[in-house]
Amino acid sequence: MPSATREPLGAGFSRLWTAAIASNLADGIGRTAVPLIATTLTRDPALIAGLSAVTFLPWLFFGIPAGILLDRVDRRIAMAVANSLRFAVAAVVALLITTGELTIWSLYACVLAFGLGETVFDNATTTVVPALVGRGQLDRANGRMQSAEITIQNFIATPLAGFLFAAAIVLPVWLTGAGFLVAGLLALSIPAAAAHAHRAGTAGESAPRPPLSAVIRFLWNDRFLRWMILLTSFTASALAFAQGSVVLLLLQTFHVPAALVGVVTAAIGVGALVGALVSSRFVERFGRGRVMFWAILVSGVGILGVGLTGNVVIAIGSYAFGAFGVAVWNVPWGALRQAVIPSDMLGRALGIVRTIGWGLTPIATVLGGFVARIDLRLPFVIGGGLVVVATLVASRLILSASAQTPVEAPVPEGQPS
Numbered sequence: 001m002p003s004a005t006r007e008p009l010g011a012g013f014s015r016l017w018t019a020a021i022a023s024n025l026a027d028g029i030g031r032t033a034v035p036l037i038a039t040t041l042t043r044d045p046a047l048i049a050g051l052s053a054v055t056f057l058p059w060l061f062f063g064i065p066a067g068i069l070l071d072r073v074d075r076r077i078a079m080a081v082a083n084s085l086r087f088a089v090a091a092v093v094a095l096l097i098t099t100g101e102l103t104i105w106s107l108y109a110c111v112l113a114f115g116l117g118e119t120v121f122d123n124a125t126t127t128v129v130p131a132l133v134g135r136g137q138l139d140r141a142n143g144r145m146q147s148a149e150i151t152i153q154n155f156i157a158t159p160l161a162g163f164l165f166a167a168a169i170v171l172p173v174w175l176t177g178a179g180f181l182v183a184g185l186l187a188l189s190i191p192a193a194a195a196h197a198h199r200a201g202t203a204g205e206s207a208p209r210p211p212l213s214a215v216i217r218f219l220w221n222d223r224f225l226r227w228m229i230l231l232t233s234f235t236a237s238a239l240a241f242a243q244g245s246v247v248l249l250l251l252q253t254f255h256v257p258a259a260l261v262g263v264v265t266a267a268i269g270v271g272a273l274v275g276a277l278v279s280s281r282f283v284e285r286f287g288r289g290r291v292m293f294w295a296i297l298v299s300g301v302g303i304l305g306v307g308l309t310g311n312v313v314i315a316i317g318s319y320a321f322g323a324f325g326v327a328v329w330n331v332p333w334g335a336l337r338q339a340v341i342p343s344d345m346l347g348r349a350l351g352i353v354r355t356i357g358w359g360l361t362p363i364a365t366v367l368g369g370f371v372a373r374i375d376l377r378l379p380f381v382i383g384g385g386l387v388v389v390a391t392l393v394a395s396r397l398i399l400s401a402s403a404q405t406p407v408e409a410p411v412p413e414g415q416p417s
Helices: 011-039 045-070 075-099 104-132 135-167 171-187 212-221 223-243 246-253 258-286 288-308 312-340 343-372 378-393 395-403
Strands: none
Touching: 011 045, 011 075, 011 104, 011 135, 011 171, 011 246, 011 258, 045 075, 045 104, 045 223, 045 246, 045 343, 075 104, 075 171, 104 135, 104 171, 104 312, 104 343, 135 171, 135 258, 135 312, 212 223, 212 343, 223 288, 223 312, 223 343, 223 378, 223 395, 246 258, 258 288, 258 312, 288 312, 288 378, 288 395, 312 343, 343 378, 378 395
16 A cells, blocks of 8 residues: 555645634535425425425536636636625525515525535545545545544534524524635635646646546546446436435434434434545555445445335435445545546546536426425335446446546655655
8 A cells, every 4th residue: 555645634634624613614504404494485395395496406507617717717816706606695594584574586596506606626635635635545544534524514403404494594594604704714724836737837837727627528428437427427416316305204204303304314324424535545455446336336226225125224224325435435536536537637527527516406306305295205206226337337447446447646745656
């Protein structure tokens, strides 16, 4: 095992990580509070699932423009502006609640605006990582980012949001806005060299950016990336189909009190946290391809199990099992994209990937909401089953991940050559 994988990730990465923690705190509170707020406005599963759909809708229309933007500008400034926008939106929601003017449709509009900021901030976070750590540290860095996200969102933000909502509906909204504002300010502390790495050549001179058409050709001509993007888009849509009405499933089918929804989500998050923490070790020991295959298979089996049981304890355990699989998958898949896609097109490439993957998610989520009108567990059965089938069909493709060759990249500032 190369010694580089055990070296410190560096001060620059720590600053990015801190900004991500603050943003994840805000995300976690908001994602729990919004559907709970929606249940005070409507009990229609399709309308509540639609809120989850609207969260991802900006990726369909703004994912690629966000990637183009991030390949042109200082990514620190982009992150700060994006989260300032999300702070402003949270303030609007809080004021509408306070004045009694909030409707389900105004909530939809605000969630859409939240999503616009997310396309920039989250994409920027991912694209900056390769400029802060070495290629051999990408799995570790992504594992660190994801474990922090899971810990903050599931064990701190989500339970906190449930308790704050029970105390006063407006409290989690204001805290969400504050978290976004702090994260945006912290993003400004990221090293300038990393924020501009995509704009410089190997000798520091200004490097011409390949056109968007070249980025599209790169993704299409690489057989592995092409089919993996399609596979991950399909499985992400299947998982979104399953989970769009999860709040109503907990409240109505399993009779979980509203104040404890966050606690239940935290219990599910245990599986995701463990997955994020062990994923890079799994990759080192068993190889990227085998880890990714079993991870996505486990995620489908876990989600399927939620729909097949009427016992709340078994359902939570199965959900946690599925979350473990998703977290294990995300770390090597994220690191692999950062390693095989050239830095000067990474922002746009990830914008395209997320536009395809997350752009389909709103459609799948809404469809799942309509199916949930029949039975709130049925979307889990269908979604989980589709993931299992897709994984088995694409097993050879997934296992070939171990054979992918990273592109050459300059050594990050502060890293030994």
